[in-house]
Amino acid sequence: MTAALPIVVGVDGSEPSLRAVDWAADEAALRGAPLRLVYASLWERYEGTSLADDLHKPSEEITADDIVDTAERRARQRRPAVTVSTGVLVEEPEYALVRESREASLLVTGTRGRSGLAEALLGSVSLTVAGHAHCPMVVIRGNHDNQAAHPVHGRVVVGIGEEGKESAAVRFAYEEARRRKVPLEAVRAWRTPARETTDHPLMSGELVRLHEQQAMDALESGLQSLPTDIEAHRRTVEGHARSVLVAASYDADLLVIGARRRPRTFGLQLGRVAHGALHHSACPVVIVPEPE
Structure with missing residues (x-):
C-alpha cells in the first residue's frame, strides 16, 4: 500500500x-x-x-x-x-x-x-x-473552536465558478464533508451585468431571471458527477462572489475555493475571490489548485 x-x-x-x-x-x-x-x-x-x-x-x-x-x-x-x-x-x-x-x-x-x-x-x-x-x-482563520474533527457549524461550503464544470475544489469539498459526516453546501454567486440593465420593469425582471437560472445551471453542472452518499445543498446568491462566500463562511467549518493555473507562470495566480476569502473569511479557507 x-x-x-x-x-x-x-x-x-x-x-x-x-x-x-x-x-x-x-x-x-x-x-x-x-x-x-x-x-x-x-x-x-x-x-x-x-x-x-x-x-x-x-x-x-x-x-x-x-x-x-x-x-x-x-x-x-x-x-x-x-x-x-x-x-x-x-x-x-x-x-x-x-x-x-x-x-x-x-x-x-x-x-x-x-x-x-x-x-x-x-x-x-x-x-x-x-x-x-x-x-x-x-x-x-476564525476562532479557536474551528476544528476538523469536531465541526462547530456542521457544513462544508464550496464556491462554484462561472464555467459550472466539475472541479478539483468540488471533489476536495465533497471528501471533506464525507470525512466529517456533514452536509456540503455549494454556492454560486451571480449578478446581472450593468451593461444589460434596462429601465423597463418587465425586461429587467426577465434579465434577472435569466442570470439566476444560469447560476442554477452552473451549480447543477458542477455537482452532477458527485456521489450521492452525502447530503448536498445548492444555493444561488445575487452579489459579488467574494462577498457572498465570505458571508457563507460565518456558518461553515471550512470554505473551499478553486484557483486555476495560468500558462507560463509560476504556480497559482489568485483572483479577487480567493484574495477576499483569505483576508476576511470567518472559518478556515482551502485554496485548491485547478488543473488546466
Whole structure:
C-alpha cells in the first residue's frame, strides 16, 4: 500500500501557527495521514512573545528547535496516534513551503499579520504560498473552536465558478464533508451585468431571471458527477462572489475555493475571490489548485 502523503504545517512560534497545528493534527487523524511540522527562516531570532512566555525565555533566546519542539509536543498531546515529524530549514519560508507542497497532501498555515494585526490581515508568507502551492492549502482563520474533527457549524461550503464544470475544489469539498459526516453546501454567486440593465420593469425582471437560472445551471453542472452518499445543498446568491462566500463562511467549518493555473507562470495566480476569502473569511479557507 502506498504511504499517505503528509499534511505539512508551516510553524513560526506564533499563536496563529500553533492553532494551525491543532487543526492539522485533527485533520491528520481524520485522514490517517502523517503530520510534518516545518519551520523555515534565514534568521535565528524569534519575533513574538507567545512562545517566549510559554517557555519562560526571553524572545531573543528562542531558537528554531524550540519552535518546532513546542509545535511537536502540542500535536502529540492533541492527537497521540498521529505520526509527527519536524524540519528546520534555513531559507525563506515562502520558498520552503512551496517546495514542501510538492510532496504533501495538504499544506496548512495560520494567519499572521504585521504590526500587531495578526487576525485582521493575512500574513505575507501565507498569501504568497497560497498563490504558488502545488497541493491544496488551508489558511486557518476564525476562532479557536474551528476544528476538523469536531465541526462547530456542521457544513462544508464550496464556491462554484462561472464555467459550472466539475472541479478539483468540488471533489476536495465533497471528501471533506464525507470525512466529517456533514452536509456540503455549494454556492454560486451571480449578478446581472450593468451593461444589460434596462429601465423597463418587465425586461429587467426577465434579465434577472435569466442570470439566476444560469447560476442554477452552473451549480447543477458542477455537482452532477458527485456521489450521492452525502447530503448536498445548492444555493444561488445575487452579489459579488467574494462577498457572498465570505458571508457563507460565518456558518461553515471550512470554505473551499478553486484557483486555476495560468500558462507560463509560476504556480497559482489568485483572483479577487480567493484574495477576499483569505483576508476576511470567518472559518478556515482551502485554496485548491485547478488543473488546466
